[in-house]
Amino acid sequence: MKDDLKPLFDNYRPELGDSDEYMLRLQQKMALLETVMRYADEQRRLYRRRMVIAFAVGAIMGAATVVYTLLHPVAIQPLANLSWLAVLMLRLRPFLTVLAIAATSVGISVLLTPQPLKSSKVILPLSGE
Amino acid sequence: MTEERFVQLVKEEQETLRRFLLALCGGWREEAEDLAQDTLLKAWLSCSEYVERYRFSTYLCKIAYRTYVDHLRRTAHQPLPLTESLPLPSSDTADASFRYERLHWAVSQLPLKERTAVLLFYIEEQSIKEIAIATGSNVFAVKQQLKRGRDHLRKLLNDER
Numbered sequence: 001m002k003d004d005l006k007p008l009f010d011n012y013r014p015e016l017g018d019s020d021e022y023m024l025r026l027q028q029k030m031a032l033l034e035t036v037m038r039y040a041d042e043q044r045r046l047y048r049r050r051m052v053i054a055f056a057v058g059a060i061m062g063a064a065t066v067v068y069t070l071l072h073p074v075a076i077q078p079l080a081n082l083s084w085l086a087v088l089m090l091r092l093r094p095f096l097t098v099l100a101i102a103a104t105s106v107g108i109s110v111l112l113t114p115q116p117l118k119s120s121k122v123i124l125p126l127s128g129e
Numbered sequence: 130m131t132e133e134r135f136v137q138l139v140k141e142e143q144e145t146l147r148r149f150l151l152a153l154c155g156g157w158r159e160e161a162e163d164l165a166q167d168t169l170l171k172a173w174l175s176c177s178e179y180v181e182r183y184r185f186s187t188y189l190c191k192i193a194y195r196t197y198v199d200h201l202r203r204t205a206h207q208p209l210p211l212t213e214s215l216p217l218p219s220s221d222t223a224d225a226s227f228r229y230e231r232l233h234w235a236v237s238q239l240p241l242k243e244r245t246a247v248l249l250f251y252i253e254e255q256s257i258k259e260i261a262i263a264t265g266s267n268v269f270a271v272k273q274q275l276k277r278g279r280d281h282l283r284k285l286l287n288d289e290r
Contacts, residue, residue: 012148012251014156016144
């Protein structure tokens, strides 16, 4: 059976502009996109490194705190009167204290990191509508 | 896929893709050109996902369709300015530009799935299976959409005459 719509679309040749110019613009955008992606990757790597450093620093500080509380129980006793958190800290198991301080350290780093760096996902369009 | 290879493939396909998107957008050139650029950039970003056993044009159509659907969602709540309302069909059939206007108008009246199936079939010359891949439908559904789309399009074009 003859398809009467086919000739209609076969003859559909709207003016689209110069193809070479179009390809040139596309390649320029691709280059721009590469630059943005590289920058985003670099920022993401830096962000991860900062998180690891923050965790390590927090863990060391936590370990130091635990050691200090074990060695000088009297020195931190007045803290128990200050707040429930201090009491909790004193009563927590040593490794939990270390983790808590490390997590706090990471949390502070996350809060201080600008939002766009937390995710490097590039959202199109880049052309700016 | 290397950049050279990607650019080479795009060179071969970009005109058909742009024609497809222009028709899909009902003749809105700027919108279609932006979508075509977005499609090609997305294709470049995710070209590692391209499976060689399918045609490159099918891969592009799949991304173009998703990009268009996302675009529709983004602009769904934005009313058209009065100066940009859809063109009304006219009875003058003399010049070529009007012939496209009539076709654009008729195509834009079709539901999205039917419109996509018809345009992919006729402009992109995709098979039923390839259309199913591009639109994320199954073969049976695409056959139905294509049949309904053709019937609707014929009716619209004939009624308008």
